[in-house]
Every structure is written in C-alpha cells, then in structure tokens.
Amino acid sequence: MTHTRSLTTVSRRRVVAGVGAAAAGGLAGCLGGDPGDGSTSAGDGTNAATTADESAIGDASDASATVGMIYALGGLDDRSFNDAANRGIQRARLDHDVAFANEEPSAFPELRSKQASLSESNDPDYDLICCVGFLQADGLSAVASEHPDQRYAIIDSAVDRDNVASYVFREHEGSFQAGHLAGLVTGRDVSVGAGSTVPDERTVGFVGGVESDLVRKFEAGYRAGVDHAAADASTLATYVGAFDDPESGYAAAAEMYDQGADVVYHAAGGSGLGVFQAAQEYGRYAIGVDSDQSRSNPRYADVILASMVKRVGTAVYDAAERTIDGDLGTGETAALGLAEDGVALVYGTSLGPVIPDDVRAAIAASGDRIVAGDLSVPSDPEELN
Numbered sequence: 001m002t003h004t005r006s007l008t009t010v011s012r013r014r015v016v017a018g019v020g021a022a023a024a025g026g027l028a029g030c031l032g033g034d035p036g037d038g039s040t041s042a043g044d045g046t047n048a049a050t051t052a053d054e055s056a057i058g059d060a061s062d063a064s065a066t067v068g069m070i071y072a073l074g075g076l077d078d079r080s081f082n083d084a085a086n087r088g089i090q091r092a093r094l095d096h097d098v099a100f101a102n103e104e105p106s107a108f109p110e111l112r113s114k115q116a117s118l119s120e121s122n123d124p125d126y127d128l129i130c131c132v133g134f135l136q137a138d139g140l141s142a143v144a145s146e147h148p149d150q151r152y153a154i155i156d157s158a159v160d161r162d163n164v165a166s167y168v169f170r171e172h173e174g175s176f177q178a179g180h181l182a183g184l185v186t187g188r189d190v191s192v193g194a195g196s197t198v199p200d201e202r203t204v205g206f207v208g209g210v211e212s213d214l215v216r217k218f219e220a221g222y223r224a225g226v227d228h229a230a231a232d233a234s235t236l237a238t239y240v241g242a243f244d245d246p247e248s249g250y251a252a253a254a255e256m257y258d259q260g261a262d263v264v265y266h267a268a269g270g271s272g273l274g275v276f277q278a279a280q281e282y283g284r285y286a287i288g289v290d291s292d293q294s295r296s297n298p299r300y301a302d303v304i305l306a307s308m309v310k311r312v313g314t315a316v317y318d319a320a321e322r323t324i325d326g327d328l329g330t331g332e333t334a335a336l337g338l339a340e341d342g343v344a345l346v347y348g349t350s351l352g353p354v355i356p357d358d359v360r361a362a363i364a365a366s367g368d369r370i371v372a373g374d375l376s377v378p379s380d381p382e383e384l385n
Helices: 081-096 108-119 134-146 171-185 213-229 246-258 269-282 312-325 357-372
Strands: 003-006 066-070 099-103 128-132 152-155 164-169 203-208 234-239 261-267 285-290 304-310 333-336 343-347
Touching: 066 081, 066 108, 066 312, 081 099, 081 128, 081 312, 099 108, 108 128, 108 134, 128 134, 128 312, 134 152, 152 312, 164 312, 171 203, 171 213, 171 261, 171 285, 171 304, 171 343, 171 357, 203 213, 203 246, 203 269, 213 234, 213 261, 213 357, 234 246, 246 261, 246 269, 261 269, 269 285, 312 333, 343 357
Parallel strands: 003 234, 066 099, 066 128, 128 152, 152 164, 164 333, 203 234, 203 261, 261 285, 285 304
Antiparallel strands: 304 343
C-alpha cells in the first residue's frame, strides 16, 4: 500500500521573478489540456494561447453555428485548461466556419451572470453556449432551467438539464499512468536533463490546487499508480488551496524535495509552475497536467518527465460539431477516459526520449489493462486507505 503523508508545515522560499506573472491566469477550474501536447488526438488548431481579442464572432449570419465561450476563472493565456478549450473552438472555426465570442469572468459571481447574459442575447442569437470548468455547474443548472430553448455544453462537470450536454473526464485513469511512471522512476539511479533521483528514498509527491472531489480524483489515480509500480514507495500529498499561486506550489514541492521526493506531480493549474521551478532548483523531476507542459512551458522541459493531458479542446470541438449536425447530446453526459483518448500520459519533449523502453512498455501495458477493464483505478484517495 502506498504511504501518504500530508504536509502540515510548508516553508516558503522566494520564487524567481516572472513565475508569478507566467501563472497569473492559472485558475482553471481546475484543469485540462489537449494538443499541442505532442499527441495525435484532435482538438488543436493553434499553438500556445489565443487571446480574447481573437474572438471570431464576426458576421454570425454567415456562420455554420454561433458559439458563446465562457471560460474558467483565470481566463485565456493560462497555457493549460482555458487555452486548450480555446484551441478546440478555434479548430471548429477553421474546419466548420463556426463563429464564437469569448467571455472571461474574473470572479465567481460573474460565471452565472455571463451565462445569463449570453442566454438572453439576440444579437447574436447563440446556437450553443459552452461553459468551461466545474465551477460553472451550479449557475448553469439554474440558468439552463430559465432558458429551456437554449442549448448548452459544460466541460469538466455534469448538469442534469435536458438542454445541457455534459462532458467529464476520468482523470484518475490518466493520473494512474503518471503515478506508474513516478513509481518506476523513484528508486532508480536516474540522472538526465537538469534532474537526478535519490534512489534510496523511494519517495514521490502530489501537489493539488483547491481540494475538491475533482482534484482528489487526480490524487487517487496517482497514488494507485505509484503503489502499482512500487508498493514500498511513499507518496507525499498536499493541497495549496489555489490554482493561481505559483509561490505556494513552489513551497509545497520544495518541502517534498527536501524530504527526498524524486518526482512531484501537480494538479494545481498555475500554482504548478512553482512545482517546476522547485524541481529545477532542487535538481529533481516533475510531471505536468492538462496540456503537455514541456511544450507550453519549455523553460522547464529539462525537469518535466511527462504530463497527464485532458482533451478539453476535443470536447469543445465535439460540442460545436454536434451543434452544427443537430445531434448535440443534451441531457446526456459523455465520460472521456483512456479508452476514448480523453486523457493520456504524454512524455516530455526533452526527457521523453531518454525514458527507458521497459518503463514505457510497463506503462503502456497498465493502460491496456485499464481500457480492457482488468485494472480498476480508484477515484477517491479514501479507497486506498
């Protein structure tokens, strides 16, 4: 059984200038990603971030469909969840002449007000309103009931309304593979890139953002994967309480590296940039989340072993395409896991090529077993106790 130690005291250290600025948009609902993650799945049409002024509503009368995009708190240019969603709608624009408008709420109450204002709009009259992030669920449940003729999609949560199509992800399955990788690396004598292991410690870490049922799925899968690879390994785990605080992410990871952690996996949005900075400073390794963070944050590519990506853009693209085709699955929930290519472990651009073949083979095999139903992955850390 994997041993979990919660960190109750976390030392703060100065984070290098610029990390905070790079993560200012990090609150992402919490999480998501898809290409550019180096994978082959659909859902990507651009590189890196797309800003709000590239919203392409234009002449909606000529569009195949008009979509209102309401992003998670933190907005665009987060190099993660929101940017992945934006890539999905950008691809729909390129492939299907979809027109769209971007809305970036800056505070929680604005989520529902944006939903309501777009629902009441006549110019344009939106064919679909796409709500990105689990924090939008409560507001959308109310707004959708008030506007029964409006079609909605919510990404990363489920809303039980006849006019809402819901997309959720089995994050614990992809996180299992992240943990499997960490468990195979800890205990080995590894020295590549800017990092190295402390093989006699057999310790890894997990840093979450805001503790919630959703983020706990990441922790549960990760811990189970570590246990699958190395039952005697210890997993340190903590939540920093925010998705946009890289300094706290740095402090949490630094404490873990101080305690001998070889690899730290984060599910903390912009706070995770601090994890990467700590990995570089301590000469250890990290695993990213949402998008391939060795691509979206290349200055940390020399310590990022891999990233657990979520195909948020694929879900957005699917909702837009189905709206055009008239078969949007309103009243239904689509669950996207390894089998659906909704989540995946993507190896880092710099370190991926040096990950041993036997490690890759073992992770591929566990993924096949999960897809086949031969390996069950817990979605709550309590299931591991």
